[in-house]
Amino acid sequence: MARLKVAVLISGRGSNLQALIDACARPEFPAEIRLVISNDPAAAGLARASEAGIVTRVIPHKEFPDRAAFDGAIDQALAEAGIELVCLAGFMRILGEAFVTRWRDRLINIHPSLLPAFKGLHSHERVLAAGVRFTGCTVHFVRPAMDDGPIIVQAAVPVLPGDDAETLAARVLAAEHQAYPLALRWIAEGRVRVREDRVEVSGAGTMLPAAVLNPPG
Numbered sequence: 757m758a759r760l761k762v763a764v765l766i767s768g769r770g771s772n773l774q775a776l777i778d779a780c781a782r783p784e785f786p787a788e789i790r791l792v793i794s795n796d797p798a799a800a801g802l803a804r805a806s807e808a809g810i811v812t813r814v815i816p817h818k819e820f821p822d823r824a825a826f827d828g829a830i831d832q833a834l835a836e837a838g839i840e841l842v843c844l845a846g847f848m849r850i851l852g853e854a855f856v857t858r859w860r861d862r863l864i865n866i867h868p869s870l871l872p873a874f875k876g877l878h879s880h881e882r883v884l885a886a887g888v889r890f891t892g893c894t895v896h897f898v899r900p901a902m903d904d905g906p907i908i909v910q911a912a913v914p915v916l917p918g919d920d921a922e923t924l925a926a927r928v929l930a931a932e933h934q935a936y937p938l939a940l941r942w943i944a945e946g947r948v949r950v951r952e953d954r955v956e957v958s959g960a961g962t963m964l965p966a967a968v969l970n971p972p973g
């Protein structure tokens with residue numbers, strides 16, 4: 757069976773990119789990363805892609821007069837590579853409505869909280885300030901509003917006494933590295949449908965593995 761052609765958009769460290777690279781390296785995995793795009797030439801994730809033999813493109817947002825032109829350059833790069841699904845993984849630019857609409861239900865993101873709670877930046881600090889007992893991560897289809905859209909996978913982790921933003925981020929990140937490949941696998945297997953702006957996952961085995969609900973760290 758043909759593997760789903762995926763692009764990953766990054767701006768930084770790229771640990772989620774690495775989790776996706778590692779998943780795609782398994783022979784039976786139904787997706788392949790054809791392209792990694794960064795808006796920042798200094799993104800550490802670019803080296804991870806190169807090491808894995810993946811084509812990289814740097815498209816610096818600063819070189820474009822406006823968002824539409826930047827989005828257009830990304831769109832063109834995706835089209836040239838024959839990309840079928842786009843994964844945002846720590847991509848720190850907001851994509852415009854036209855781009856998001858064009859890629860509707862073919863564009864996914866990972867956010868480090870249990871959406872719709874704690875949208876936006878610095879979620880771990882706000883989780884701690886709110887005193888909630890659980891947080892986690894969410895993989896979702898992208899809609900024009902930030903951190904909004906149908907939820908594909910969530911993984912919960914406890915907030916423990918003594919946590920600071922750093923320890924909590926590390927615990928959530930371990931969950932992210934399991935949740936994102938799982939969401940990609942489900943999509944690539946053709947099991948994910950969006951109906952009335954909610955995700956339905958078909959087929960056996962859609963229960964999350966215990967490792968995702970209770971990640972190490």
Ligand code: GRF
Nearest residue numbers: 769770771772846866867868
């Ligand atoms: C992750 O926490 C992700 O949820 C958020 O940005 C961070 C990116 O980390 N959107 P990395 O670059 O994948 O290591």
